[in-house]
Amino acid sequence: MIATKLFKEFFESEKAGGLVLIACTIVSLVLTNSPFGTDYQLFFHSKFAGLSVEHWINDGLMAIFFLLIGLELEREIYIGELSKIKDALLPLLGAIGGIVLPAGIFLMFNYGTETQSGAGIPMATDIAFALGILSLLGNKVPTSLKVFLTALAVIDDLCAIIIIAIFYTKTLLWINLFIALFIFGLLLVLNRLKVRNLIPYLLGGIAMWYFMLHSGVHATITGVLLAFAIPFGNGDEKSTSYILQHFLHKPVAFIILPIFALANTAIVVSGDITHTLAENNSLGIALGLIVGKPLGIFVVTFLAVTLGLCKLPTDLHWKSIFGVGLLAGIGFTMSIFITLLAFDDETIINNSKLVILLSSLAAGLLGFISLRQTLKQTAD
Template sequence: MKKTIKRLYKSDLFTDFFENEKSSGLILIGCTLISLLLANSIFSTQYLHTWHMKVGTESLEYWINDGLMTIFFLLIGLELEREIYIGELSKIKEALLPIFAALGGMIIPAGIYLFFNYGTATQSGAGIPMATDIAFALGVLSLLGNRVPLALKVFLTALAVIDDLGAILVIAIFYTKTIFWSNLAIAFGIMLFLFILNRMKVYKLLPYLIGGVIMWYFMLNSGVHATITGVLLAFVIPFEDGSKSSISYKLQHFLHKPVAFIILPIFALANTAIVLGSDIVETLSLDYSKGIILGLVLGKPLGIALFSFMAVSIGLCKLPKGLNWKKVIGVGFLGGIGFTMSIFVTLLAFNDHHIINNAKFIILLSSLTAGCIGFMLLKHNLKKK
C-alpha cells in the first residue's frame, strides 16, 4: 500500500513538473523573440539600459542571475532529490541509462569545444555546450502531442535533471575564481545546522527558508556562485516519505509555477537582449562559435546515443519499453537545446561583453537547429495515436 501511494505521488509530481516545464518552454520562446526584437529596435537603448540599471550596488541583470536563479536551482535540487528517493533514479538499474546518456551528453560536447579552443583565451567556455534546457526540451517534445510514450518523457526529464546536476558541479568546480574561505565556512556551517534540524525531524519549512537566505548571502560573498545554495538547500530540507504532506513536496509543488512562468521568462528577457551585428557570418567562423555549434548540434546527440548504446551493450541496463535507438537519437538532439544553462555558463566563462553577446546568439542558433532536427526525427519515428 505504501509503495502504491509513493508511486501515485511520484506520478502526480512528474505530471505537474512535465506540464509546467513544457508550458514554460513555449513561453520562453515567446520571451526570447520579444527580447531580440526590442534589442534590435528603435527602443534598443532604453531596453538594454533597463537590465543594466543599478539596484543597490549591482545591476538588475546581476540580481536576476545570482538571486532569482537560486530559486530555479532550488527547484532543480528538489526534483533531483525526489528522483533519487522515489523517482527514476531510485533504482540503480533504471537510473544507469539516463546517467550514462547525461555523461555522454556532457563529455563529448566539452571535448568538441576544447578541440577548437584549447590553449586559447576562450577555452573556459567548454561548459557551455554541456547543458540541456529542461523547459525548452520538454516544450519541443510537447509539440508532438499524445504520440509521445511515457518512457520517452521520463528518459528526457531524467537525462535533463542529471545534466543540470553536472552543470551545477561544473559551475562550482571550474567557474569559481577567488574563494573567501571564512564566508564559505559560514555558509557550510549554516547548511550543517539545517542538516541537524533535518535529522532532529524539524518539519517546519520556515527555519530552512530563513537559513537558506542567510546561507545564500554568505555564499554570494564567498566567491562560489551563489546559485549553488539552491541545490544545497534542497538536500537539507526533509524529504520524509515524499507524500503530499511532506514539506519537500509542498515546496516543490509551490515553486513549479513561479519558476516556470515568472523566473525563467524574466531570465530569458534579461539575457537574450542581444544586438545582432552585420558580421554574423564572421561570428560563425570564430573558434568558440564552432565549439558551441558543433558541441550542441552534433556533440549532444552523439554523446547521448553513444554512451547509452555502450551502457546497454555491456549489459548495465536496457532500453525501456517504448524506446528504440532512433528515438534516443531524437532525444539526443533535444538535449542539444542549451539555452538557459548554456547562457548562464557563458556569463561565468567570459568577461568580454562582445564575446558574451556573440556566444548568446550562437547558443540560440544552435539550440534552434538542434531542437528542429530533434522534433523532425521524433515526428517521423513516433506513430500517431
C-alpha cells in the same frame, strides 16, 4: 511505467514554460535591436541594493530555479526513476556522454585560446525548452521517453552546477564559504531532528545564499544545497519537500525563467553573422550542441545497454533516444548562464549568446522532426 502526479505536474509546467520562454526571447531580441535597445539594456545594468538588476536575476532568482531542480532530483533519487540503480544508469550515463563529448568538441577548436573557458557552454540542457518541444508531439510520446529526457536534463543541470562550482570560481573568500557551509550543516541538523516547518529552512537558505554570494562560489549552488536539506519524509503530499516543490513549479516556469530570458537574450544582431559563426568559439558551441550532445548520449547509452550495465525500456527505440539526444542539444538557459561566467568580453558574450540561440533552434527543429518521424513509424 506510471508517472507520479508530481512528475506530470513538473512536465506540464516545464513544457508550457518552454513556450513562454520562446515568446520572451523573441520580445527581448526585438526590443534589443529596436530604437529602444539601449534603454532596454541599460535597465538590466541599473543598480538596486548594490547589485545590478541582471545580477539579482542571475544570482538570486536563478538560485530558486536550482532549488526546484534540486527538489526534483531529490525526489527522483528517493522514490522516482533514479531510485533504482538499473533505471538510473541509463539517463545518468547518457548525461555523462552528453557532457564529455560536447566539451571535447569545444576544446578541439578552442584549447589554448582565450575562449577555452567556454568548454562548459555546450554541456548543458535547457529542461523547459526541451520538454516544451517534446510536448508539441502530443500523446504519441511514451511516458518513459518523457521521464528519460527529464532525468537526463536534471542530471545535466546538476553536473553544470558542479562544473560552475569547480571551474568558474575565480577567487575564494574562505570565511564566507565556511559560514555558508556551517548554515547548511545546521539545516541538515534540523532535518535530522525532524523539523518540518519550512520557515527556518527558507530563512537559513537566504542566509546561506548571502554568504555564498560573497564567497566567490556562485550563489546558485545554494539552491541545490537547500533542496537536499529540506525534509523529504516519505515523499507524500504532506511532506515538506513536496509542498515546496509543488509551490515553486509555476513561479519558476512562468516568472523566473521568462525574466531570465528577457534579461539574457538582449543580443545585438549586427555585423557579419557569417564571420561570427565561423569563429572557433562559435564552431565549438554549435557543433558541441548539435552534434556532440546527440552523439554522446546515443553512443554511451548504446554501449551501456550492449554491455548489460542497464536496459532500454520496452516501449523505447534507439531512434527515439537519438531524437531526445538532439533535443538535449537545446542549451539555451544553462548555456547562456555559463557563458556569463566563462567570459568577460562583451563582444564574445554577445556572439556566444547568438550562437547558442541559433544552435538551440537547430537542435530543437532537428529533434522535433526526428522524433515525429520515429513516433509515427512506431504508431504505424
